[in-house]
Amino acid sequence: MPDSQSTASQSTAKKSAPGKAAQAGREYEAKNLLVLEGLEAVRKRPAMYIGSTDTRGLMHCLWEIIDNAVDEALAGFGRHIDVRLNADGSIHVADAGRGIPVDIEPRTHLTGVEVVFTKLHAGGKFGAGSYTATGGLHGVGASVVNALSSRLDVEVDRNGHTWAMSFQRGKPGVFDGPGPSAGFTPGSGLRKTGRTAKGVTGTRVTYWPDRQIFLKQAQLSAEQLLDRARQTSFLVPGLRITVNDDRGEEPVETTFQHEGGISEFVDFLSVGEPITDVLRLQGSDHFVETVPELDENGAMTPTDVDRRLDVDVAVRWSNNFDTVERSFVNIIATPKGGTHVQGFERGLVRAFAAGLEGTRLLKSGEEVIKDDVLEGMTAVVTVRLPEPQFEGQTKEVLGTPPVTRLVARIVESELTEFLKSTKAATRAQARLVMEKAVNASRTRLAARAHRENQRRKNALESSSMPPKLKDCRNADGERSELFIVEGDSALGTALRARNSEFQALLPIRGKILNVQKASVGDMLKNAECASIIQVVGAGSGKTFDVDQARYGKIIFMADADSDGAHIRCLLATLFFRYMRPMVEAGRIFSAVPPLHRFELTNPKKGMEKYIYTYSDPEYQRKAAELTKKGIHFKEPQRYKGLGEMDADQLADTTMNPRHRLLRRITVDDAAGAADVFELLMGNNVAPRKEFIVEGAYQLDEDRIDV
Template sequence: MIKEQNNYNAGNIKILEGLEAVRKRPSMYIGNVDVEGLHHLVYEVVDNSIDEAMAGYCDTVNVTIHTNNSISVEDNGRGIPVGMHEKENVPAAEVVLTKLHAGGKFDNDSYKVSGGLHGVGISVVNALSSLLELEIYCEGKIYYQTFEKGKKTRELEIIGSTEKRGTKIHFFPDTGIMNSDDFNYDILVRRLRELAFLNKGVRIIIEDERSDQKDEFFYEGGLSSFVEYLNRRHTPLHDPIFIQGERNDVQIEVAIQYNDTFKEKMLSFANNINTIEGGFHLVGFKAALTRSLNQYASSDNLPKNLQAKIGGDDVREGLTAIVSVRIKEPQFEGQTKTKLGNSDVKGLVESLMNEKLGIFLEENPGVAKKIIAKAVDAARARDAARRARDLARSKGALIDSTLPGKLAECQYSDPAAREIFLVEGDSAGGSAKQGRDRRFQAILPLKGKILNVEKARFDKILRSDEIKNIITALGTGVGREEYDISKIRYHKVVIMTDADVDGSHIRTLLLTFFYRQMKEVIENGYLYIAQPPLFKVGKGKNEIYIKDEAGFSEHILKRICSQKNIKNSKGDKILSDNELFLFMGNLFEYIDIVSKLERRGIQPELLELIIKEGVDDKQFLQDHEKMEKLKHTLSSRGCEVSELSWNEERGVYEMKVLPCEISDKEEMIKQDTSHKFQTIEIGRGFIHSPDFQKCLVLGKKIYEFDYPPFSVFSPDKEDDAVMIDDKKSLFSFLIEEGKKGINIQRYKGLGEMNPDQLWETTMNPEKRIMLRVKIEDAEEADEIFTLLMGDVVEPRREFIQNNALEVNTLDI
């Protein structure tokens, strides 16, 4: 129905001044206000420094994450101009910081090429910062200006002299708009390393003051070093092939290296921006690679058995390649810049590749022969896979008319309403078949562990019965020639395995299969992981199901906190009910983190002593009097402490502390703890680590009641109190008391559950919990699958050794 009254008039038209539009609709400029958008702010600032480097005026960029979650980016470029802007009548630096689409990148004089072509970068960062400080070093002077939420709070003025040159931006993300200001060091490292590879000779340094992590990236080899880095988990067949040149003012760089795997990995960049969706530069590269290798393969340089017609897929098997172009006016699809749309780049890349790769192959027949031999092997394997697929099809193994015999199909025909459970084992499959809603839920039991597709060629994958069953049930086909995600028969594909090591392994094998062979199932949001409960707790009709160990502890604590009271030795306060539950919840988390740190060699007594002394931030570490007092306290408690030393670079006092003495020498010998604990360096990264900071927050809540011994009693029976010596024993005692009088069943496998239990806990859409599988970082995901599921043993052993101490519960 159309409304009769029209209240829409000129007064409804709002004009957002300055950077208000950015604050109103931030996602239009940085993608979102979550993790990706937060880190995008840093990229925008760094990209300005890299543009200076590409123009030849900068060779060092420093990125610092401060303890207060602010970021500094400093370069040694020319510095943002400080002269007055003719039109705006304010300094040019202020224009750059406060006006959208303002900068030196819209002509071809200041910058021949740049990543931040849209000119919204630094002004958007300013708009989304609660505070931004600008320092410019030029002409021997330091210029300084501040902004809050995009508006200047101080005029640009000279505050000192310097011999440096360049620009420093220090900004605090506005948490009123951004969901978080917790920068992830690893996410930033990946992008900065990438930029260092793409800009050889540029030194990029990142430091995290919160954890004392520091990395420096400097690669003279450029893209050649990049492909070597990407192939570090594999065995390369030859040294990197590097091709560079210029065509019609477009600078082109390509690096190629084949390895012994069956996968291709191609990255493409335009003006340092990762064009994830490719574009015409990648199309040109692929065409030239196929043509050049075919041309060489058909020549008289090779023996007859290698003279074969090879396709594009064949020449890219085992290929790691990077294509990078620098272009004056790139046409990106959208502000996120994920696809290059300049059609003329295709021909330019193709002609350069045809010319230079052809010359390389002629001059390096040994390398050429290895590459051609791998491509010919791939062509033969593809032919074998085609025959295997044809054979399977003739037997009815890959077509819908003959679905796997084990598949319990559902009744609905609309894929959007259908879901299929891939269930570990026939026993669990039987329970699932009986417990399901057969209208929309299909069940496919899997026998044992499926093939690890990370180590297998495509023809071998097709010979695996379990994988054939999955392919057939889903209906998408498989392989480049046949795979069609639009034909998928279920929009929920649910992996349902046991909660033990074998179940985790099967789940990982299935995830590997989907990631390598059917990635679109994940990208479209069709893949899920079921969350069957680990416990059944209670009595009779009051039984409940609990998903994991943390939920189990929480349930037990809630139960016992309603039955018991606690009093400490001071006796001035009694904890009960909700107050006791909050205390025990904090204590549970505290004990968990302390145990993790203890496994890393941090002595719990020393950790607690440092927290109680108030070591909480950089200001404490800069206070000589406080640090001397801390040193005296630690010494008096039996710790061996070094002299205080001033760290000029970090601006803090430091000292080394050997663990406290253990008063019970016999206990120390019995437990063999004499070598267990390591030296702590106060003033360095440990104090700023996330685990220490969590302990700090929790400790402040716990210590105000931490005066043992504790008396535990029922509200009406204080005379029957049980005395507990310390807080860790208190937690253990309450957990054991909470378990009394109830039945606790721990499920090791799905097969232990009755059909109605499996439906109620894991399959009922109204009650179940499922995890949707997403690819948040494709490069990281690719590396993890290669590391954990690939052929090379040593990196996997190293990964297990480095992460073994992080495991809290290993259910074997």
């Protein structure tokens, strides 16, 4: 009976629930409104303030604290910053700036420290007087970090004393022990904890990110921190930044300090052989901006404010074809650009147009556009101005409109002077960089003509494909495969070994062009590269559309020797550089042909007559295993190339999906992969030689076939 009653009541509840839900849904009164006060809004919607709650958001909190210290250095106070990642998960940032104010703020009647760490949109970066140009401008950085920390401790050296204050998830109080799990007593107030020597000032912040907010897999990245510290040391010449990582078994300390500023930064970033020195394009200008300001009565009044804009650009061209462009506003990185980058690129194009006049480098009807000028360029663009307008708290895009016009004017004037210089050494460099831009323009036009020709062809008609392509009957869909085969000798065997229903073959003659060293025009002129791009049928470069690719898999099939490895490397370079979406989608593979074949003379029941091994250690283990079991075999055959296999062997070992072994070529870190391709396949010989020499000492001599 009790079970029946329980079931009946559950049934009744289910029937009545929709009516109650509908009634509740119609209720919308003032009592239904939720008012989030203070830092509650930050904890409720953290992604609005720090972008996300994964590693990116965790690192953004660290940038907020570091940027406050850097702003002090920019203002001329303090020349060193210490950052420490502690083993207990806390982060410590110390600077030698002026220290956060400890006196009482008249409107809130709180100390400056408590205002900075508990009040949104509060700080010293709104009006004139404290800072002229800073990365912080919204006044939410420190308070947001505080709100998203299970514990935050701040110490300030100022006025001859050390002052301290602690917070738990944004609320002030006192902990009775170390760490975030210690007992906590809420209560406002700044404590005086000691005395300091005369003139000693600074701020020290230690905080524990709140694991109620951040995802479990979110971890601080030492690599990102080191990159940011190095970058900041370039942007603030003379600033010393020390990073200590105490989380591992052995503490690691790294110090960055660069006196050369962004000129050294460009030298660090640039790839390839330089064809110009590092050029500095500098200038200042003023503009008027209408902004709302508080008047004496506390009302916001539109006011015309005179702003000063300082522009400092370092730029260099090399014989490479890639563009490296970094931009900053008040030393804050703007990875998505903004009005300052637009102005810089506009000034570049205008300067080159002026510089090319009267040189006869351009033929009639030719023109140089932005992409031509940017080819092979490494640039660091920095601007400083009060209260920049960013798009969002993450500050990835600058939006101040007048900046475009002023930066363009300064860059055009400074660069035109270089391009039209009458000094012999400068004139030679200017000539080289203008010739490079003109050649890029011609290559671009040739590539466009090639793409237009490609679009006019029907990629699905084999008649438009290269005659050496042995297409499959079904060249549409995820199941289809294109084998790029080394040599015509292997092609004949592969033709008999393939399944013509879904496996296509494209032979290449020897080693294709190293596209890392070549221009787009040279790549398109190369018959092998052009054939591969045409057969894949999805375009190349920026126009590549992975959805248009004719094959679900692209498989490199080359001999298992050093020449075969080189061919696979050249093919990987071609796809990574011009058809990267295929690599990122995991659709590029390398076939793994066997090195040896055992033919058993007395195989036991259930054993295959032929056994294949794919490396020398595997061969030795298999030979020992067979001998130990008393299984006899003929002298093992060692394959020196694909052509030595018959069709059945090639099908069973390398082409049949049921038995073959493939290696997928993937890209976990695009920037890192690009660096490796440039190191191994680029024009710069010295780093490659160093890499090879270092690798030689790590080689196992027993693996060398002598």
